[in-house]
Amino acid sequence: xxxxxxxxxxxxxxxxxxxxxxxxxxxxxxxxxxxxxxxxxxxxxxxxxxxxxxxxxxxxxxxxxxxxxxxxxxxxxxxxxxxxxxxxxxxxxxxxxxxxxxxxxxxxxxxxxxxxxxxxx
Numbered sequence: 001x002x003x004x005x006x007x008x009x010x011x012x013x014x015x016x017x018x019x020x021x022x023x024x025x026x027x028x029x030x031x032x033x034x035x036x037x038x039x040x041x042x043x044x045x046x047x048x049x050x051x052x053x054x055x056x057x058x059x060x061x062x063x064x065x066x067x068x069x070x071x072x073x074x075x076x077x078x079x080x081x082x083x084x085x086x087x088x089x090x091x092x093x094x095x096x097x098x099x100x101x102x103x104x105x106x107x108x109x110x111x112x113x114x115x116x117x118x119x120x121x
Contacts, residue, residue, distance in 0.1 A: 010038075012083065029067060047091050054103070
């Protein structure tokens with residue numbers, strides 16, 4: 001991938017995270033949402049945004065993605081004010097499955113009852 005696309009991806013990711021965390025006042029977005037990956041096409045027309053959440057509830061995940069997709073116009077307008085680009089790409093939000101798997105593994109590990117061994121043995 002070119003250096004130009006890499007810079008655009010990281011800048012869009014930073015701006016989207018800021019927009020979602022600070023500028024969206026939707027009361028349905030109560031969970032911690034973070035932008036884990038952004039991939040913009042070389043012509044800057046489309047952008048795939050992977051979203052990670054701090055929970056594993058499938059209903060909540062789908063609701064958050066739906067809210068973000070419906071708010072695309074607002075998010076694009078805010079992004080246009082923050083980033084100088086030839087055009088603001090169309091945003092497609094998806095769930096980051098890798099992040100969800102990590103969250104699930106951490107929950108399982110927290111619930112295990114592993115006895116602590118003596119260090120003297």
